[in-house]
Amino acid sequence: MSDTAAPSTVTPGAWGAFMRRAARHPSFVIGGTLTLLLVGAAILSLFWTPWSPYEMNLAGKLQPPSSTHWLGTDPFGRDVASLLLVGARNSILVGVIAVGIGLGIGGALGLLASARRGWVEEVIMRLADFTFAFPAILSAIMMTAVFGAGIVNSIIAIGIFNIPTFARVTRASANAIASRDFILAARACGKGPWRITVEHVVPNIASVLIVQATIQFAIAILAEAALSYLGLGTQPPQPSWGRMLSEAQTLLFQSPMLAVYPGVAIALAVLGLNLLGDGLRDLLDPRLTRKR
Protein backbone atom coordinates (compact mmCIF):
# COMPACT_ATOMS: atom_id res chain seq x y z
CA MET A 1 0.00 0.00 0.00
CA SER A 2 2.92 2.35 0.55
CA ASP A 3 3.41 2.91 -3.16
CA THR A 4 0.24 4.94 -3.27
CA ALA A 5 -0.64 5.90 0.28
CA ALA A 6 1.96 8.63 0.51
CA PRO A 7 2.83 10.04 -2.90
CA SER A 8 5.22 12.53 -1.31
CA THR A 9 7.53 9.82 0.00
CA VAL A 10 7.34 7.16 -2.70
CA THR A 11 10.19 5.92 -4.81
CA PRO A 12 10.38 7.14 -8.42
CA GLY A 13 9.23 3.77 -9.74
CA ALA A 14 6.12 3.78 -7.59
CA TRP A 15 5.35 7.36 -8.57
CA GLY A 16 5.54 6.39 -12.23
CA ALA A 17 3.22 3.46 -11.63
CA PHE A 18 0.81 5.78 -9.84
CA MET A 19 0.78 8.19 -12.78
CA ARG A 20 0.22 5.35 -15.25
CA ARG A 21 -2.80 4.17 -13.30
CA ALA A 22 -4.01 7.75 -12.89
CA ALA A 23 -3.86 8.34 -16.65
CA ARG A 24 -6.35 5.50 -17.15
CA HIS A 25 -8.80 6.76 -14.55
CA PRO A 26 -11.53 8.82 -16.32
CA SER A 27 -12.77 10.93 -13.41
CA PHE A 28 -9.22 11.70 -12.32
CA VAL A 29 -8.29 12.81 -15.84
CA ILE A 30 -11.42 14.93 -16.41
CA GLY A 31 -11.42 16.35 -12.88
CA GLY A 32 -7.69 17.03 -13.03
CA THR A 33 -8.02 18.81 -16.39
CA LEU A 34 -10.88 21.03 -15.18
CA THR A 35 -9.00 21.84 -11.98
CA LEU A 36 -5.86 22.66 -13.96
CA LEU A 37 -7.93 24.97 -16.19
CA LEU A 38 -9.28 26.74 -13.09
CA VAL A 39 -5.81 27.15 -11.60
CA GLY A 40 -4.39 28.13 -15.00
CA ALA A 41 -7.04 30.83 -15.44
CA ALA A 42 -6.32 32.19 -11.98
CA ILE A 43 -2.55 32.28 -12.59
CA LEU A 44 -3.03 33.82 -16.03
CA SER A 45 -5.18 36.60 -14.54
CA LEU A 46 -2.27 37.63 -12.34
CA PHE A 47 -0.23 38.58 -15.41
CA TRP A 48 -2.65 39.23 -18.19
CA THR A 49 -6.33 39.78 -18.87
CA PRO A 50 -7.80 40.83 -22.24
CA TRP A 51 -9.12 44.03 -20.65
CA SER A 52 -8.90 45.50 -17.20
CA PRO A 53 -11.66 43.94 -15.07
CA TYR A 54 -12.16 47.25 -13.27
CA GLU A 55 -12.39 49.49 -16.31
CA MET A 56 -15.98 50.60 -16.96
CA ASN A 57 -17.22 51.84 -20.26
CA LEU A 58 -20.89 52.71 -20.13
CA ALA A 59 -20.94 53.56 -23.82
CA GLY A 60 -19.99 49.99 -24.67
CA LYS A 61 -22.24 48.18 -22.15
CA LEU A 62 -24.00 44.88 -22.81
CA GLN A 63 -22.16 44.16 -26.02
CA PRO A 64 -22.57 40.71 -27.57
CA PRO A 65 -19.49 38.51 -27.96
CA SER A 66 -17.08 39.84 -30.54
CA SER A 67 -13.42 39.63 -31.44
CA THR A 68 -12.61 42.56 -29.13
CA HIS A 69 -14.77 41.37 -26.20
CA TRP A 70 -14.79 37.55 -26.48
CA LEU A 71 -17.72 37.02 -24.18
CA GLY A 72 -19.21 40.49 -24.53
CA THR A 73 -19.50 43.17 -21.84
CA ASP A 74 -21.58 43.52 -18.67
CA PRO A 75 -24.02 46.35 -17.75
CA PHE A 76 -21.05 48.54 -16.78
CA GLY A 77 -19.20 47.83 -19.99
CA ARG A 78 -16.56 45.61 -18.32
CA ASP A 79 -15.09 42.71 -20.28
CA VAL A 80 -16.82 39.49 -19.16
CA ALA A 81 -13.90 37.22 -20.11
CA SER A 82 -11.56 39.29 -17.94
CA LEU A 83 -14.02 39.23 -15.07
CA LEU A 84 -14.26 35.43 -15.28
CA LEU A 85 -10.47 35.05 -15.20
CA VAL A 86 -10.08 37.28 -12.16
CA GLY A 87 -13.12 35.60 -10.57
CA ALA A 88 -11.29 32.25 -10.80
CA ARG A 89 -8.46 33.77 -8.76
CA ASN A 90 -10.99 34.92 -6.19
CA SER A 91 -12.58 31.45 -5.96
CA ILE A 92 -9.21 29.75 -5.53
CA LEU A 93 -8.17 32.22 -2.87
CA VAL A 94 -11.36 31.49 -0.93
CA GLY A 95 -10.97 27.73 -1.41
CA VAL A 96 -7.32 27.57 -0.38
CA ILE A 97 -7.67 29.69 2.73
CA ALA A 98 -11.00 28.19 3.86
CA VAL A 99 -9.73 24.63 3.35
CA GLY A 100 -6.45 25.61 5.01
CA ILE A 101 -8.31 26.85 8.09
CA GLY A 102 -10.50 23.74 8.17
CA LEU A 103 -7.67 21.29 7.58
CA GLY A 104 -5.27 23.00 9.98
CA ILE A 105 -7.60 23.44 12.92
CA GLY A 106 -10.00 20.55 12.22
CA GLY A 107 -7.17 18.13 11.47
CA ALA A 108 -5.33 19.10 14.64
CA LEU A 109 -8.49 18.70 16.73
CA GLY A 110 -9.21 15.32 15.14
CA LEU A 111 -5.68 14.09 15.84
CA LEU A 112 -5.88 15.37 19.41
CA ALA A 113 -9.21 13.60 19.92
CA SER A 114 -7.80 10.37 18.55
CA ALA A 115 -4.53 10.54 20.49
CA ARG A 116 -6.03 11.47 23.85
CA ARG A 117 -9.36 9.63 23.72
CA GLY A 118 -11.53 9.85 26.82
CA TRP A 119 -13.19 13.13 27.69
CA VAL A 120 -11.03 15.16 25.28
CA GLU A 121 -12.41 13.16 22.38
CA GLU A 122 -15.95 13.46 23.72
CA VAL A 123 -15.78 17.24 24.06
CA ILE A 124 -14.24 17.80 20.61
CA MET A 125 -16.66 15.49 18.86
CA ARG A 126 -19.76 16.83 20.59
CA LEU A 127 -18.66 20.36 19.63
CA ALA A 128 -18.34 19.15 16.04
CA ASP A 129 -21.84 17.67 16.20
CA PHE A 130 -23.10 20.96 17.61
CA THR A 131 -21.56 22.94 14.74
CA PHE A 132 -22.98 20.49 12.23
CA ALA A 133 -26.48 21.09 13.54
CA PHE A 134 -26.47 24.59 11.96
CA PRO A 135 -26.87 24.89 8.20
CA ALA A 136 -23.47 26.17 7.07
CA ILE A 137 -24.72 28.87 4.73
CA LEU A 138 -27.15 30.23 7.30
CA SER A 139 -24.38 30.44 9.88
CA ALA A 140 -22.07 32.12 7.38
CA ILE A 141 -24.78 34.68 6.66
CA MET A 142 -25.16 35.27 10.39
CA MET A 143 -21.43 35.70 10.85
CA THR A 144 -21.00 38.11 7.96
CA ALA A 145 -24.06 39.99 9.17
CA VAL A 146 -22.48 40.37 12.61
CA PHE A 147 -18.86 40.99 11.63
CA GLY A 148 -19.59 42.79 8.38
CA ALA A 149 -19.77 41.71 4.79
CA GLY A 150 -16.55 41.22 2.87
CA ILE A 151 -14.25 38.68 1.39
CA VAL A 152 -12.13 38.19 4.53
CA ASN A 153 -15.08 37.55 6.84
CA SER A 154 -16.74 35.22 4.38
CA ILE A 155 -13.51 33.21 3.98
CA ILE A 156 -13.23 32.91 7.76
CA ALA A 157 -16.89 31.90 8.04
CA ILE A 158 -16.49 29.22 5.36
CA GLY A 159 -13.23 28.06 6.96
CA ILE A 160 -14.83 27.69 10.38
CA PHE A 161 -17.51 25.49 8.90
CA ASN A 162 -14.86 23.27 7.39
CA ILE A 163 -13.40 22.59 10.83
CA PRO A 164 -15.93 20.01 12.10
CA THR A 165 -15.86 18.11 8.79
CA PHE A 166 -12.08 17.76 8.92
CA ALA A 167 -12.13 17.01 12.65
CA ARG A 168 -14.53 14.13 12.09
CA VAL A 169 -12.76 12.65 9.09
CA THR A 170 -9.35 12.96 10.77
CA ARG A 171 -10.49 11.41 14.03
CA ALA A 172 -12.24 8.50 12.33
CA SER A 173 -9.29 7.59 10.12
CA ALA A 174 -6.74 8.19 12.89
CA ASN A 175 -8.70 5.86 15.18
CA ALA A 176 -8.67 3.19 12.48
CA ILE A 177 -4.87 3.54 12.19
CA ALA A 178 -4.41 3.57 15.98
CA SER A 179 -5.66 0.01 16.27
CA ARG A 180 -3.09 -1.29 13.77
CA ASP A 181 -0.19 -3.44 14.96
CA PHE A 182 2.54 -1.08 13.82
CA ILE A 183 1.25 1.55 16.25
CA LEU A 184 1.67 -0.97 19.08
CA ALA A 185 5.14 -1.80 17.72
CA ALA A 186 5.99 1.90 17.71
CA ARG A 187 4.84 2.19 21.32
CA ALA A 188 6.98 -0.84 22.17
CA CYS A 189 9.93 1.08 20.69
CA GLY A 190 9.35 3.77 23.29
CA LYS A 191 7.68 6.40 21.13
CA GLY A 192 5.33 8.76 22.90
CA PRO A 193 1.84 9.65 21.65
CA TRP A 194 3.01 12.87 19.99
CA ARG A 195 5.73 11.17 17.91
CA ILE A 196 3.40 8.33 17.00
CA THR A 197 0.79 10.80 15.80
CA VAL A 198 3.24 12.75 13.65
CA GLU A 199 5.34 9.88 12.31
CA HIS A 200 2.88 7.03 12.06
CA VAL A 201 -0.69 8.31 12.02
CA VAL A 202 -0.45 11.41 9.82
CA PRO A 203 1.36 9.80 6.83
CA ASN A 204 -1.18 6.98 6.87
CA ILE A 205 -4.24 9.23 6.80
CA ALA A 206 -2.80 11.83 4.40
CA SER A 207 -4.56 10.32 1.38
CA VAL A 208 -7.95 10.50 3.09
CA LEU A 209 -7.35 14.14 3.99
CA ILE A 210 -6.23 15.03 0.46
CA VAL A 211 -9.47 13.62 -0.93
CA GLN A 212 -11.56 15.42 1.68
CA ALA A 213 -9.70 18.66 0.95
CA THR A 214 -10.60 18.61 -2.76
CA ILE A 215 -14.27 18.06 -1.93
CA GLN A 216 -14.27 20.81 0.72
CA PHE A 217 -12.54 23.06 -1.80
CA ALA A 218 -15.51 22.64 -4.16
CA ILE A 219 -17.96 23.31 -1.34
CA ALA A 220 -16.02 26.45 -0.36
CA ILE A 221 -16.21 27.78 -3.93
CA LEU A 222 -19.97 27.21 -3.95
CA ALA A 223 -20.36 28.84 -0.55
CA GLU A 224 -18.38 31.89 -1.60
CA ALA A 225 -20.45 32.21 -4.76
CA ALA A 226 -23.62 31.97 -2.69
CA LEU A 227 -22.44 34.58 -0.18
CA SER A 228 -21.30 36.94 -2.94
CA TYR A 229 -24.58 36.42 -4.76
CA LEU A 230 -26.31 37.54 -1.57
CA GLY A 231 -23.99 40.54 -1.39
CA LEU A 232 -22.25 39.32 1.76
CA GLY A 233 -19.06 38.01 0.19
CA THR A 234 -16.73 39.70 -2.23
CA GLN A 235 -17.42 43.40 -2.43
CA PRO A 236 -17.34 45.62 -5.53
CA PRO A 237 -15.29 46.30 -7.51
CA GLN A 238 -13.46 42.99 -6.85
CA PRO A 239 -14.82 40.52 -9.42
CA SER A 240 -16.44 37.33 -8.20
CA TRP A 241 -18.47 34.67 -9.96
CA GLY A 242 -21.23 34.91 -7.39
CA ARG A 243 -21.50 38.68 -7.77
CA MET A 244 -21.52 38.37 -11.57
CA LEU A 245 -24.50 36.05 -11.18
CA SER A 246 -26.40 38.43 -8.96
CA GLU A 247 -25.69 41.39 -11.26
CA ALA A 248 -26.88 39.34 -14.24
CA GLN A 249 -30.10 38.44 -12.49
CA THR A 250 -31.83 41.76 -13.15
CA LEU A 251 -31.01 41.46 -16.86
CA LEU A 252 -31.95 37.81 -17.14
CA PHE A 253 -34.39 38.38 -20.05
CA GLN A 254 -32.36 41.09 -21.73
CA SER A 255 -28.98 39.31 -21.86
CA PRO A 256 -29.29 35.81 -20.39
CA MET A 257 -25.74 34.84 -21.35
CA LEU A 258 -24.39 37.14 -18.62
CA ALA A 259 -25.79 34.67 -16.06
CA VAL A 260 -24.77 31.61 -18.02
CA TYR A 261 -21.02 32.41 -18.11
CA PRO A 262 -20.38 32.62 -14.34
CA GLY A 263 -22.89 29.82 -13.77
CA VAL A 264 -21.01 27.51 -16.11
CA ALA A 265 -17.68 28.57 -14.57
CA ILE A 266 -18.91 27.71 -11.06
CA ALA A 267 -20.44 24.43 -12.21
CA LEU A 268 -17.28 23.34 -14.06
CA ALA A 269 -14.98 24.27 -11.19
CA VAL A 270 -17.08 22.38 -8.65
CA LEU A 271 -17.58 19.42 -10.98
CA GLY A 272 -13.86 19.29 -11.72
CA LEU A 273 -12.87 19.32 -8.05
CA ASN A 274 -15.44 16.69 -7.14
CA LEU A 275 -14.31 14.41 -9.97
CA LEU A 276 -10.70 14.95 -8.93
CA GLY A 277 -11.63 14.02 -5.36
CA ASP A 278 -13.41 10.87 -6.54
CA GLY A 279 -10.48 9.91 -8.75
CA LEU A 280 -7.95 10.50 -5.98
CA ARG A 281 -10.03 8.46 -3.58
CA ASP A 282 -9.97 5.50 -5.95
CA LEU A 283 -6.30 5.89 -6.81
CA LEU A 284 -5.11 6.39 -3.23
CA ASP A 285 -7.18 3.58 -1.75
CA PRO A 286 -4.81 0.66 -1.25
CA ARG A 287 -7.62 -1.91 -1.35
CA LEU A 288 -8.72 -0.75 -4.78
CA THR A 289 -5.11 -0.66 -5.94
CA ARG A 290 -4.80 -4.40 -5.65
CA LYS A 291 -7.95 -5.12 -7.65
CA ARG A 292 -7.05 -2.95 -10.59
Add this chain to the structure above:
Amino acid sequence: MSDDTLLLEATDLRLRLHTHAGAVDAVRGVSFRLRRGETLGLVGESGCGKSLTAMTLMGLQPEGATVSGSLRFHGEELIGQSEARWCALRGDRIGMVFQEPMSALNPVHTIGHQVAEPLRLHRGLSAAAARKEAVALLDRVGIADASRRYDAWPHQFSGGQRQRITIAMALACGPDLLIADEPTTALDVTIAGQILQLIRELVRERSMGLILISHDLGVIAQNVSRMMVMYGGLVVESGPTREVFTRRAHPYTQGLFGSRPQLGTAAHPGGGRRARLAAIPGNVPELSHLPPGCPFAGRCPVAGPTCEEQMPADIRIEPDHHARCIRLEAAA
Protein backbone atom coordinates in the same frame (compact mmCIF):
# COMPACT_ATOMS: atom_id res chain seq x y z
CA MET B 1 25.64 -18.25 30.45
CA SER B 2 23.59 -16.32 32.97
CA ASP B 3 25.33 -13.92 35.28
CA ASP B 4 24.01 -13.01 38.67
CA THR B 5 22.39 -9.66 38.02
CA LEU B 6 18.70 -9.92 38.66
CA LEU B 7 17.09 -8.42 35.57
CA LEU B 8 13.38 -8.61 36.12
CA GLU B 9 11.45 -9.60 39.18
CA ALA B 10 7.67 -9.86 39.11
CA THR B 11 5.88 -10.42 42.39
CA ASP B 12 2.17 -11.15 42.44
CA LEU B 13 1.60 -9.18 39.24
CA ARG B 14 -2.10 -8.66 38.60
CA LEU B 15 -4.10 -7.04 35.85
CA ARG B 16 -7.73 -6.08 36.26
CA LEU B 17 -9.75 -5.02 33.22
CA HIS B 18 -12.84 -2.89 33.60
CA THR B 19 -15.34 -4.10 31.03
CA HIS B 20 -19.03 -3.54 30.49
CA ALA B 21 -19.63 -6.82 32.28
CA GLY B 22 -17.75 -5.54 35.32
CA ALA B 23 -14.22 -5.98 36.58
CA VAL B 24 -12.32 -8.94 35.15
CA ASP B 25 -9.07 -10.26 36.58
CA ALA B 26 -7.12 -11.20 33.47
CA VAL B 27 -3.78 -11.81 35.18
CA ARG B 28 -3.99 -13.19 38.68
CA GLY B 29 -0.72 -13.13 40.51
CA VAL B 30 2.22 -13.87 38.23
CA SER B 31 5.57 -14.09 40.01
CA PHE B 32 8.98 -14.90 38.57
CA ARG B 33 12.60 -13.82 38.59
CA LEU B 34 14.73 -13.50 35.49
CA ARG B 35 18.47 -13.00 35.34
CA ARG B 36 20.55 -11.85 32.40
CA GLY B 37 20.97 -14.61 29.85
CA GLU B 38 18.06 -16.57 31.25
CA THR B 39 15.13 -17.68 29.18
CA LEU B 40 11.56 -18.01 30.38
CA GLY B 41 8.63 -19.44 28.46
CA LEU B 42 4.96 -18.62 28.93
CA VAL B 43 2.61 -21.25 27.55
CA GLY B 44 -1.14 -21.61 27.47
CA GLU B 45 -4.08 -21.50 25.09
CA SER B 46 -5.72 -18.38 23.66
CA GLY B 47 -7.32 -16.21 26.27
CA CYS B 48 -5.32 -17.55 29.21
CA GLY B 49 -3.72 -14.16 29.84
CA LYS B 50 -0.24 -14.79 28.51
CA SER B 51 -0.27 -11.94 26.00
CA LEU B 52 -1.79 -9.57 28.55
CA THR B 53 1.01 -10.57 30.93
CA ALA B 54 3.54 -9.67 28.25
CA MET B 55 1.83 -6.33 27.63
CA THR B 56 1.86 -5.60 31.35
CA LEU B 57 5.59 -6.31 31.43
CA MET B 58 5.95 -3.61 28.73
CA GLY B 59 3.61 -1.19 30.48
CA LEU B 60 1.31 -1.47 27.46
CA GLN B 61 -1.73 -2.89 29.21
CA PRO B 62 -5.11 -1.78 27.81
CA GLU B 63 -6.17 1.72 28.73
CA GLY B 64 -8.10 1.90 31.98
CA ALA B 65 -6.78 -1.44 33.25
CA THR B 66 -5.49 -1.61 36.80
CA VAL B 67 -2.10 -3.19 37.43
CA SER B 68 -1.06 -4.20 40.91
CA GLY B 69 1.75 -6.16 42.49
CA SER B 70 5.38 -5.43 41.91
CA LEU B 71 7.55 -5.39 38.81
CA ARG B 72 11.21 -4.59 39.33
CA PHE B 73 13.55 -4.06 36.42
CA HIS B 74 17.20 -3.76 37.51
CA GLY B 75 15.77 -3.17 40.97
CA GLU B 76 13.61 -0.25 39.86
CA GLU B 77 9.91 -0.56 40.63
CA LEU B 78 7.98 -0.07 37.39
CA ILE B 79 4.39 -0.37 38.57
CA GLY B 80 3.03 3.14 38.91
CA GLN B 81 5.89 4.63 36.89
CA SER B 82 5.17 7.61 34.66
CA GLU B 83 4.51 7.06 30.97
CA ALA B 84 7.65 9.07 30.20
CA ARG B 85 9.79 6.63 32.20
CA TRP B 86 8.18 3.68 30.42
CA CYS B 87 8.84 5.33 27.04
CA ALA B 88 12.50 5.69 27.98
CA LEU B 89 12.71 1.98 28.83
CA ARG B 90 10.69 0.57 25.95
CA GLY B 91 12.76 0.03 22.87
CA ASP B 92 15.93 0.92 24.79
CA ARG B 93 16.26 -1.52 27.73
CA ILE B 94 13.28 -3.73 26.87
CA GLY B 95 12.54 -4.86 23.33
CA MET B 96 9.46 -6.60 22.05
CA VAL B 97 8.72 -8.76 19.02
CA PHE B 98 5.11 -9.30 17.95
CA GLN B 99 3.08 -12.04 16.42
CA GLU B 100 2.14 -10.46 13.10
CA PRO B 101 5.19 -9.38 11.11
CA MET B 102 2.96 -8.44 8.17
CA SER B 103 1.33 -5.62 10.08
CA ALA B 104 3.98 -4.69 12.66
CA LEU B 105 5.83 -2.46 10.19
CA ASN B 106 4.47 0.89 9.10
CA PRO B 107 3.77 0.69 5.34
CA VAL B 108 4.69 4.33 4.68
CA HIS B 109 8.24 4.25 6.08
CA THR B 110 11.25 2.42 4.70
CA ILE B 111 12.41 -0.54 6.77
CA GLY B 112 15.78 1.09 7.40
CA HIS B 113 14.12 4.17 8.76
CA GLN B 114 12.07 2.03 11.13
CA VAL B 115 15.11 0.12 12.39
CA ALA B 116 17.09 3.35 12.80
CA GLU B 117 14.29 5.15 14.67
CA PRO B 118 14.93 3.65 18.14
CA LEU B 119 18.63 4.51 17.79
CA ARG B 120 17.82 8.11 17.00
CA LEU B 121 15.15 8.29 19.70
CA HIS B 122 17.05 6.70 22.59
CA ARG B 123 20.67 7.28 21.63
CA GLY B 124 20.27 10.59 19.87
CA LEU B 125 22.35 9.33 16.94
CA SER B 126 22.63 11.41 13.79
CA ALA B 127 20.85 10.13 10.70
CA ALA B 128 24.12 8.90 9.20
CA ALA B 129 25.31 7.12 12.35
CA ALA B 130 21.89 5.55 12.90
CA ARG B 131 21.88 4.36 9.29
CA LYS B 132 25.27 2.74 9.72
CA GLU B 133 24.15 0.88 12.84
CA ALA B 134 20.81 -0.09 11.34
CA VAL B 135 22.55 -1.58 8.30
CA ALA B 136 24.78 -3.62 10.63
CA LEU B 137 21.70 -4.78 12.55
CA LEU B 138 19.82 -5.74 9.39
CA ASP B 139 22.87 -7.61 8.26
CA ARG B 140 23.06 -9.42 11.61
CA VAL B 141 19.44 -10.56 11.51
CA GLY B 142 20.02 -11.99 8.05
CA ILE B 143 18.70 -9.41 5.58
CA ALA B 144 20.92 -9.96 2.56
CA ASP B 145 22.43 -6.89 0.92
CA ALA B 146 21.35 -4.77 3.89
CA SER B 147 22.92 -1.48 2.82
CA ARG B 148 20.93 -1.50 -0.41
CA ARG B 149 17.69 -2.83 1.04
CA TYR B 150 17.77 -0.22 3.84
CA ASP B 151 15.65 2.01 1.60
CA ALA B 152 13.14 -0.69 0.64
CA TRP B 153 9.51 -0.68 1.76
CA PRO B 154 7.90 -3.25 4.07
CA HIS B 155 5.67 -4.65 1.31
CA GLN B 156 8.76 -5.69 -0.63
CA PHE B 157 9.64 -8.29 2.02
CA SER B 158 8.23 -11.70 2.89
CA GLY B 159 6.76 -12.54 6.30
CA GLY B 160 9.93 -14.18 7.55
CA GLN B 161 12.09 -11.28 6.41
CA ARG B 162 9.72 -8.81 8.01
CA GLN B 163 9.95 -10.70 11.29
CA ARG B 164 13.76 -10.42 11.01
CA ILE B 165 13.31 -6.68 10.53
CA THR B 166 11.06 -6.34 13.58
CA ILE B 167 13.66 -8.26 15.57
CA ALA B 168 16.30 -5.79 14.38
CA MET B 169 13.99 -2.96 15.51
CA ALA B 170 13.51 -4.52 18.94
CA LEU B 171 17.24 -5.11 19.38
CA ALA B 172 18.44 -1.79 17.94
CA CYS B 173 19.45 -0.25 21.24
CA GLY B 174 20.80 -3.49 22.71
CA PRO B 175 18.08 -4.13 25.30
CA ASP B 176 18.67 -6.24 28.41
CA LEU B 177 15.34 -7.97 28.02
CA LEU B 178 13.55 -9.26 24.95
CA ILE B 179 9.86 -10.16 25.09
CA ALA B 180 8.72 -12.24 22.14
CA ASP B 181 4.93 -12.65 21.93
CA GLU B 182 4.22 -15.64 19.66
CA PRO B 183 6.98 -14.53 17.27
CA THR B 184 6.57 -17.45 14.89
CA THR B 185 2.84 -18.21 15.03
CA ALA B 186 2.15 -16.40 11.76
CA LEU B 187 5.08 -17.99 9.88
CA ASP B 188 5.70 -21.19 7.96
CA VAL B 189 7.24 -23.99 10.00
CA THR B 190 10.62 -23.84 8.25
CA ILE B 191 10.80 -20.06 8.53
CA ALA B 192 9.65 -20.27 12.16
CA GLY B 193 12.61 -22.54 12.93
CA GLN B 194 15.05 -20.05 11.43
CA ILE B 195 13.52 -17.12 13.31
CA LEU B 196 13.68 -18.99 16.62
CA GLN B 197 17.27 -19.96 15.94
CA LEU B 198 18.07 -16.30 15.27
CA ILE B 199 16.41 -15.26 18.54
CA ARG B 200 18.34 -17.98 20.42
CA GLU B 201 21.65 -16.85 18.92
CA LEU B 202 21.00 -13.18 19.67
CA VAL B 203 19.95 -13.90 23.25
CA ARG B 204 23.18 -15.85 23.77
CA GLU B 205 25.40 -13.28 21.99
CA ARG B 206 24.08 -10.35 23.96
CA SER B 207 23.27 -12.29 27.12
CA MET B 208 19.80 -10.81 27.19
CA GLY B 209 16.92 -12.11 29.24
CA LEU B 210 14.22 -13.66 27.06
CA ILE B 211 10.54 -14.07 27.77
CA LEU B 212 9.03 -16.18 25.05
CA ILE B 213 5.28 -16.51 24.79
CA SER B 214 3.83 -19.36 22.80
CA HIS B 215 0.96 -21.79 22.67
CA ASP B 216 3.33 -24.31 21.09
CA LEU B 217 5.02 -26.70 23.52
CA GLY B 218 7.61 -27.61 20.86
CA VAL B 219 8.71 -23.99 20.60
CA ILE B 220 8.90 -23.74 24.39
CA ALA B 221 10.87 -26.99 24.70
CA GLN B 222 13.57 -25.89 22.29
CA ASN B 223 14.01 -22.31 23.34
CA VAL B 224 13.64 -21.72 27.05
CA SER B 225 15.17 -23.16 30.18
CA ARG B 226 12.26 -22.33 32.46
CA MET B 227 8.55 -22.21 31.74
CA MET B 228 5.23 -21.17 33.22
CA VAL B 229 1.94 -22.76 32.21
CA MET B 230 -0.95 -20.30 32.37
CA TYR B 231 -4.64 -20.98 32.59
CA GLY B 232 -7.46 -18.56 33.34
CA GLY B 233 -4.99 -15.77 34.17
CA LEU B 234 -3.28 -18.01 36.70
CA VAL B 235 0.14 -19.66 36.59
CA VAL B 236 -0.88 -23.27 37.22
CA GLU B 237 2.58 -24.80 36.89
CA SER B 238 6.08 -23.36 36.70
CA GLY B 239 9.56 -24.78 36.75
CA PRO B 240 12.56 -25.78 34.66
CA THR B 241 11.35 -26.77 31.19
CA ARG B 242 12.83 -30.23 31.36
CA GLU B 243 11.21 -30.95 34.69
CA VAL B 244 7.78 -29.66 33.70
CA PHE B 245 8.01 -31.73 30.54
CA THR B 246 8.83 -34.96 32.42
CA ARG B 247 6.77 -34.42 35.54
CA ARG B 248 3.60 -32.69 34.21
CA ALA B 249 2.32 -32.10 37.70
CA HIS B 250 -0.86 -30.17 36.87
CA PRO B 251 -3.77 -31.89 35.08
CA TYR B 252 -3.93 -28.95 32.64
CA THR B 253 -0.27 -29.43 31.71
CA GLN B 254 -1.01 -33.11 31.15
CA GLY B 255 -3.95 -32.13 28.96
CA LEU B 256 -1.77 -29.74 26.91
CA PHE B 257 0.75 -32.52 26.31
CA GLY B 258 -1.96 -35.01 25.48
CA SER B 259 -3.44 -32.76 22.83
CA ARG B 260 -0.18 -32.50 20.90
CA PRO B 261 0.21 -34.68 17.83
CA GLN B 262 3.38 -36.72 18.01
CA LEU B 263 5.16 -38.58 15.26
CA GLY B 264 6.36 -42.11 15.84
CA THR B 265 5.32 -42.49 19.42
CA ALA B 266 1.81 -43.20 20.58
CA ALA B 267 -0.14 -40.17 21.71
CA HIS B 268 -1.12 -41.94 24.91
CA PRO B 269 -0.71 -45.44 26.34
CA GLY B 270 -2.41 -48.14 24.32
CA GLY B 271 -3.15 -45.72 21.49
CA GLY B 272 -1.05 -47.23 18.76
CA ARG B 273 -0.35 -45.55 15.45
CA ARG B 274 -3.90 -44.51 14.78
CA ALA B 275 -4.54 -43.10 18.21
CA ARG B 276 -6.87 -40.14 18.37
CA LEU B 277 -5.58 -36.90 19.81
CA ALA B 278 -6.76 -36.42 23.35
CA ALA B 279 -8.44 -33.02 23.24
CA ILE B 280 -9.18 -31.29 26.51
CA PRO B 281 -12.98 -31.40 26.75
CA GLY B 282 -14.93 -28.17 27.08
CA ASN B 283 -13.90 -24.59 26.41
CA VAL B 284 -11.68 -22.03 28.03
CA PRO B 285 -13.85 -20.37 30.69
CA GLU B 286 -14.76 -16.71 30.28
CA LEU B 287 -12.47 -14.63 32.45
CA SER B 288 -15.54 -12.90 33.83
CA HIS B 289 -17.08 -16.20 34.95
CA LEU B 290 -14.19 -17.91 36.67
CA PRO B 291 -14.97 -20.04 39.69
CA PRO B 292 -13.51 -18.94 43.04
CA GLY B 293 -11.36 -22.06 43.06
CA CYS B 294 -9.25 -23.71 40.41
CA PRO B 295 -10.10 -22.22 36.96
CA PHE B 296 -9.47 -25.58 35.29
CA ALA B 297 -11.87 -27.51 37.56
CA GLY B 298 -14.70 -27.46 35.02
CA ARG B 299 -12.62 -29.32 32.40
CA CYS B 300 -10.37 -31.34 34.68
CA PRO B 301 -10.66 -35.13 34.36
CA VAL B 302 -9.65 -35.62 37.98
CA ALA B 303 -11.52 -32.72 39.60
CA GLY B 304 -13.04 -33.31 42.99
CA PRO B 305 -16.05 -31.59 44.60
CA THR B 306 -13.98 -28.95 46.41
CA CYS B 307 -11.87 -27.90 43.38
CA GLU B 308 -14.22 -25.15 42.20
CA GLU B 309 -14.71 -23.73 45.64
CA GLN B 310 -11.25 -23.23 46.98
CA MET B 311 -8.19 -21.79 45.29
CA PRO B 312 -5.48 -24.44 45.52
CA ALA B 313 -2.17 -23.30 47.01
CA ASP B 314 1.04 -23.05 45.02
CA ILE B 315 2.65 -26.39 45.93
CA ARG B 316 6.39 -26.86 45.78
CA ILE B 317 7.19 -30.13 44.06
CA GLU B 318 10.90 -29.59 43.62
CA PRO B 319 12.91 -26.60 44.87
CA ASP B 320 12.15 -24.67 41.68
CA HIS B 321 9.06 -26.48 40.43
CA HIS B 322 5.61 -25.40 41.55
CA ALA B 323 2.04 -26.27 40.60
CA ARG B 324 -1.42 -25.29 41.80
CA CYS B 325 -3.52 -28.40 42.26
CA ILE B 326 -5.49 -29.64 45.22
CA ARG B 327 -4.38 -33.21 44.56
CA LEU B 328 -0.76 -32.19 45.02
CA GLU B 329 -1.81 -30.51 48.24
CA ALA B 330 -3.13 -33.81 49.48
CA ALA B 331 0.06 -35.57 48.49
CA ALA B 332 2.29 -32.99 50.13
